[in-house]
Amino acid sequence: MKGREILIEPLGGGGLAAALRVDGRLEDLLIDPPDSDPMPRPEAIYLAKAGRPMKGIGGIILDLGDGASGILRGGKLPEPGRTLIVQVANWVEGGKASPLTDRPLLKGRTAILTPGAPGNNIARSIRDDERLDALSALASEAMEGASDNLGLILRSAAQDADEAEILGEISALRADWENVESKAAQGEPGLLRPAPDSGDQGWRDWFTPGTTITEGKRALAEAGLWEDIAGLLRPEASLPGGAFMYIEPTRALVAVDVNTGRDTSPAATLKANLAAANALPRQLRLRGLGGQITVDFAPLPKAERRKIETALRTALRQDGIDTAISGWTPLGNLELQRKRARRPLSELKSQIA
Structure with missing residues (x-):
């Protein structure tokens, strides 16, 4: 199928699966x-109570209620016993405390509300002066009467959205924040605003004008996507020209090994490495992998490293998940540091049909 399509399917264990398909290929x-999973989910907002400081790592453990906990690092830490509003920042491995931030964000498709960061801002990708002026005026209108401590960011999607949609979304986000503050005033640690489910997040982050949305009990199944998803549980990922790479998560890091396959021509190594650099962000995204990524490219001279980095940076710009290229190790591996924005697919086997 040509074009852009979002498919949403309910799951037997509860929750949803959402897939983005572009020109027939699974992209996200x-x-x-x-x-039944008790782990706090990214973007969920809690009222937390400060517990014991962890001086060795510069943080403090916070009680989130119902047996859940997290850790807040950096800056001026709260005194033990104090309550504060926090948001889950990332997924973590089982047994570890969830990383928290005391600067929550309420995200919509066209706008982000920023409690604790006042001021109205517009995405830098919007450069048309006339549209910038119109959006600036719209932001001022939408935030009229808001607390001095409440800010707003208009996202790239606001460029093509109509004013009614933007105003409606900002109004809904402000109402959500008022509800968060009202619940927090009750003083007991616990969940104040749940994380968006996969359907809401997919629509928010993937929808563009002209996108088709298909929802139903077998939406992914009828599109043949569960077979593709099952393939992502295997370590091998094919690359053009017969090359391939193995992507294997461990508790410490994600190891990626690039191989040229049967091609033994002089240009095979560079072609395989460039193909891997182009494909890696998509593979990590689909597999839900983050943290430290170590890539063992097929043997290459140092003179070709810049070409690999350039190709990888280009692919990462289209990825949407914060990833930093840390550099090359003495053994010639390339290291990346990637936000743990997704739950690893390997931990969701029970949800995969």
């Missing part, structure tokens, strides 16, 4: 953990 994937 979100799968909710089962309802």
Whole structure:
């Protein structure tokens, strides 16, 4: 199928699966953990109570209620016993405390509300002066009467959205924040605003004008996507020209090994490495992998490293998940540091049909 399509399917364990398909190829994937999963989810907002400081790592453990906990690092830490509003920042491995931030963000498709960061801002990708003026006026109108401590960012999607949609979304986000503050005033640690499910997040982050949305009990199945998803649980990922790479998560890092396959021509190594650099962000995104990524490219001279980095940076710009290229190790591996924005697909096997 040509074009852009979002497919959303309910899951047997609760929650949803959402997939983005572009010109017939799976480009992005979100799968909710089962309802029984107790792990705090990124973007969820809690009222937390400060517990014991962790001086060795510059943080403090916070009680999130119902047996959940997280860790807040950096800056001026709260005194033990104090309550504060926090948001889950990333997924973590089982047994670790969830990383938290005391600067929550309420995200919509066209706008982001920024409690604690006042001021109205517009995405830098919007450069048309006339549209910038119109959006600036719209932001001022939408935030009229808001608290001095409340800010707003208009996202790239605002460029093509109509004013009614933007105003409606900002109004809804402001109402959500008022509800968060009202619940927090009750003083007991606990969930104040749940994380968006995969359907809401997929629509928010993937929808563009002209996108088709298909929802139903077998939306992904009828599109043949569960077979593609099952393939992502295997370490091998094919690359053009017969090359391939193995992507294997461990507890410490994600190891990626690039191989040229049967091609033994002089240009095979560079072609395989460039193909891997182009494909890696998509593979990490679909597999839900983050943290430290170590890539063992097929043997290459140092003179070709810049070409690999350039190709990888270009692919990462289209990825949408914060990833930093840390550099080359003495053994010739390339290291990346990637935000743990997704739950690893390998931990969601029970949700995969």
